[in-house]
Amino acid sequence: MWLEGESREKADAYETISWVLRRLCTLLAPFVPHITEEMYRNLRTENDPESVHMLAWWPGDPSLVDSALEQAMDTVRSFDEATANARQAGKRKLRWPVAECVVVTESDEVAAAIEGLNAICRNRANARVVRVVRGRFDRAGWRAEPVMKALGPAFGRNAPLVRDLILAADAAALKAALGRGEEVVLEREDLRFPIGPGHVSFAEELPPHIFPAPMSGGTVYVDVALTPDLEAEGYAREVIRRIQEMRRQHTLNVEDFITAGVVIADERVASLLSGARKDAVSGEVRARELTIVTGSSPGLADTFACTKEWDVEGIAIVIGISKVPDQPVEE
Numbered sequence: 589m590w591l592e593g594e595s596r597e598k599a600d601a602y603e604t605i606s607w608v609l610r611r612l613c614t615l616l617a618p619f620v621p622h623i624t625e626e627m628y629r630n631l632r633t634e635n636d637p638e639s640v641h642m643l644a645w646w647p648g649d650p651s652l653v654d655s656a657l658e659q660a661m662d663t664v665r666s667f668d669e670a671t672a673n674a675r676q677a678g679k680r681k682l683r684w685p686v687a688e689c690v691v692v693t694e695s696d697e698v699a700a701a702i703e704g705l706n707a708i709c710r711n712r713a714n715a716r717v718v719r720v721v722r723g724r725f726d727r728a729g730w731r732a733e734p735v736m737k738a739l740g741p742a743f744g745r746n747a748p749l750v751r752d753l754i755l756a757a758d759a760a761a762l763k764a765a766l767g768r769g770e771e772v773v774l775e776r777e778d779l780r781f782p783i784g785p786g787h788v789s790f791a792e793e794l795p796p797h798i799f800p801a802p803m804s805g806g807t808v809y810v811d812v813a814l815t816p817d818l819e820a821e822g823y824a825r826e827v828i829r830r831i832q833e834m835r836r837q838h839t840l841n842v843e844d845f846i847t848a849g850v851v852i853a854d855e856r857v858a859s860l861l862s863g864a865r866k867d868a869v870s871g872e873v874r875a876r877e878l879t880i881v882t883g884s885s886p887g888l889a890d891t892f893a894c895t896k897e898w899d900v901e902g903i904a905i906v907i908g909i910s911k912v913p914d915q916p917v918e919e
Contacts, residue, residue, distance in 0.1 A: 602856065605633065614646045660701035663804060664708055666692065670803035671713040671810055678799040678812035682714055683829065684822035686812055689715045692725050693806030713810070716818075725800075725809050731793040732759040738786045750774065750781050754788050763790045784854050820860035826900045827907070831873040835911050838894055845912040847877040849888055853904040858882040876912050 610631055617624045617640045628640035637643060649725030671689055675682060689709070691702050702709055709718040734754045739747040753774040754762075762783075765772050772783045794800065797813035801834045814822070831848060840846065848870075853859040861869065861880050870878045884906075888895050899905075 608783065611646055613640050613680060614643050617641055617643075621657060638864055641697070660705055661696055663701035664705050664712070666804035667702065667709055667808060668712045670801040670808040671715075673736070674801040674808055675812065676801040676809035677801070678797070678810060680812040681822075682812075683825040684714070684814075685818050686715045686810055687815065687818060688717045688719070688811045689713045690719055690721055690725060690727075690809045690811075691724070691803070691806050692721045695805040698805035715810075725792075725794075725807075726727045727795060727798065730759040730763050731791045732757060732762055733788055733789045733791055735789055742787065743781060746779070746781065749776060749779070750783075750787075753781065753877070754783070759790060759793075762788065816860065820865050823857055823860055823900065823903075824865050827905070828869055828872045830896075830898050830900070830905075831869075831875075831909060833877060834896055835873070838909075838911075840911055843874075845874050845876045846909045847892070847912060848873065848875045848879075848910075849892060849908045850878070850880045851884065851888060851906045852880065852882055853884070855882045857903050875909075 609627065613624045613628045613631065617628075621641065624640050632638075670681065675686075680686060691698065693699055693702075699722070702718065702720050706718055710716070732754050734751040736747065736751065739750050743750045753776060757774065762772060764787050766788070768781075774781045774783055796810070798809050798811050800807050800809050802808075827850060831846075834845070835844075850861075852861070858880055859882075866878060866880055869875070888906055890910045891910075893910040895903065895906060895908040897906050
């Protein structure tokens with residue numbers, strides 16, 4: 589919940605946490621009286637009773653039950669699991685953003701849940717776009733697969749030739765024509781071979797950077813292709829995670845400011861983390877000063893209180909941090 593200044597999101601989060609903890613204290617008080625009393629003293633206001641044990645048992649509030657929302661969240665959980673499985677198949681870590689996740693479904697309930705809770709879906713999937721498609725994935729193609737046990741009896745010694753013609757044909761056009769009941773004839777020089785539905789089957793063919801995974805009521809397709817912008821965000825998240833880990837290892841408080849230096853062996857990766865992306869990293873790690881340079885790291889250990897070498901997606905990165913000294917309080 590660390591956000592600078594006042595914000596609606598922070599206020600809503602604090603109010604929600606306070607409400608939940610106060611009800612939890614009341615419900616648990618008979619079973620764990622001492623720890624709930626300690627918690628209550630940190631939560632109570634001047635108008636509250638002095639002890640949690642002076643409060644009435646909370647009876648619950650049926651009006652707070654939202655069955656439709658609970659069902660929608662079940663769909664989001666299924667979507668969450670499916671996107672994780674698709675990412676794993678595509679070897680793309682959750683910290684790295686993806687351009688798009690597509691949910692293909694015929695279910696009105698699934699579509700309503702994904703569209704109504706789209707912000708949560710985008711956040712959980714770390715995706716720029718999450719959209720719903722009815723029927724069939726619009727970026728999928730078809731692959732024609734000859735049925736050899738049918739081609740042999742039908743075409744005899746020409747079966748291998750017919751197989752090659754099927755493999756070379758436009759699979760989508762072939763499927764569409766057969767689906768309409770049209771006569772399809774494949775030709776080679778002066779030879780003509782009529783093809784029927786039993787001679788060929790069709791399988792969905794996806795672009796190499798798109799990976800599917802089943803979810804409740806549909807299928808999720810995740811596009812793991814990286815653009816320079818997505819790649820920049822991914823490396824920024826990796827650097828942020830490591831600086832935060834170094835802060836934790838050196839027992840810095842959440843509110844402490846630091847200065848930091850990042851030396852990246854790869855010039856292209858270093859250039860991705862310039863400008864606005866560098867400012868975003870500074871804000872996340874509370875860095876008053878942040879330098880990002882290319883090359884090796886001689887002298888970095890002499891500049892910062894602690895330094896550490898990291899391997900990020902095969903790129904050598906050295907990070908140094910120092911705590912900014914506390915400013916004296918003016919009287």
